[in-house]
Amino acid sequence: VTLTFGTYARYYDLLYRDKDYSADAAFVRSLIERHAPAARRVLELGSGTGLHASLLASAGFSVHGVDTSDEQLERAQARRRTLPESDARRVTFSKGDVRSVRIAEPFDVAMSLFHVMSYQTSNEDIRAAFTTARTHLRPGGLFLFDCWFGPAVLTDRPSIRVKDVHDGPLSVVRIARPSMSAADNVCEVHYRMFVRDRAAGAVEEIEETHRMRYFFETEIRLLFDQLGFDFVAAGEWLTDRAPGFDTWSVYFCGRA
Numbered sequence: 535v536t537l538t539f540g541t542y543a544r545y546y547d548l549l550y551r552d553k554d555y556s557a558d559a560a561f562v563r564s565l566i567e568r569h570a571p572a573a574r575r576v577l578e579l580g581s582g583t584g585l586h587a588s589l590l591a592s593a594g595f596s597v598h599g600v601d602t603s604d605e606q607l608e609r610a611q612a613r614r615r616t617l618p619e620s621d622a623r624r625v626t627f628s629k630g631d632v633r634s635v636r637i638a639e640p641f642d643v644a645m646s647l648f649h650v651m652s653y654q655t656s657n658e659d660i661r662a663a664f665t666t667a668r669t670h671l672r673p674g675g676l677f678l679f680d681c682w683f684g685p686a687v688l689t690d691r692p693s694i695r696v697k698d699v700h701d702g703p704l705s706v707v708r709i710a711r712p713s714m715s716a717a718d719n720v721c722e723v724h725y726r727m728f729v730r731d732r733a734a735g736a737v738e739e740i741e742e743t744h745r746m747r748y749f750f751e752t753e754i755r756l757l758f759d760q761l762g763f764d765f766v767a768a769g770e771w772l773t774d775r776a777p778g779f780d781t782w783s784v785y786f787c788g789r790a
């Protein structure tokens with residue numbers, strides 16, 4: 535078994551430093567303002583290195599993040615320590631699996647960002663993750679997540695990609711080799727990374743496989759029905775365009 539977000543986590547922020555987390559956080563705020571304007575307490579499922587949580591805390595929300603990866607949690611805690619005391623007080627993290635974690639308090643919003651739900655590849659996994667969201671929401675609370683969107687993934691199928699990033703003495707080349715399987719709506723992305731630390735003069739090779747499920751609106755509606763969510767909205771991540779054959783990343787909102 536390959537550990538997902540093991541060693542890989544060490545280079546997560548470097549690999550995604552071009553991702554506009556501020557734009558993400560602003561978009562999340564706009565969705566919360568539209569659909570749950572009184573919301574203050576947010577549960578983040580799969581909080582990664584904690585950047586969304588920190589940005590939302592700066593905007594006045596209190597956020598509890600859970601993640602299974604010790605490496606990701608360590609980075610999230612380190613980031614928390616860099617925040618102004620008043621913001622840091624509103625952010626907490628704990629180790630937990632989004633399929634089973636139970637926290638003894640209700641939340642106004644359960645959110646899961648940057649495809650964490652696509653990591654829940656089996657029907658059992660996704661049902662369990664949605665149940666976690668449902669269980670923690672007070673009545674009327676908002677569930678918000680983004681995922682790979684089936685119609686677009688099948689239209690513009692994933693292909694081999696190379697990413698090349700540098701930070702000081704560190705350079706990372708990552709080759710992503712996807713393979714699709716028609717039976718289960720899953721794309722298996724095999725990552726091979728070459729990390730060069732010019733100071734140490736060594737090259738490290740890391741391999742990880744991430745299994746990603748793409749979802750269709752009909753199955754999200756079915757799951758929402760089954761698990762006690764009203765369907766609220768769906769749209770392209772960041773633009774809010776109607777989901778279509780060219781919207782790879784789509785968000786869904788449900789109301790508890």
Ligand SMILES: C[S@@+](CC[C@H](N)C(=O)[O-])C[C@H]1O[C@@H](n2cnc3c(N)ncnc32)[C@H](O)[C@@H]1O
Pocket residue numbers: 538539579580581582583584586600601602603606630631632633646647648649650653654
């Ligand atoms: C692509 S990262 C996204 C992290 C963060 N939300 C962000 O936007 O940067 C996926 C994250 O989901 C976490 N994850 C995946 N499956 C999980 C599970 N079943 N329970 C908890 N965390 C999970 C991984 O450890 C990783 O940190």
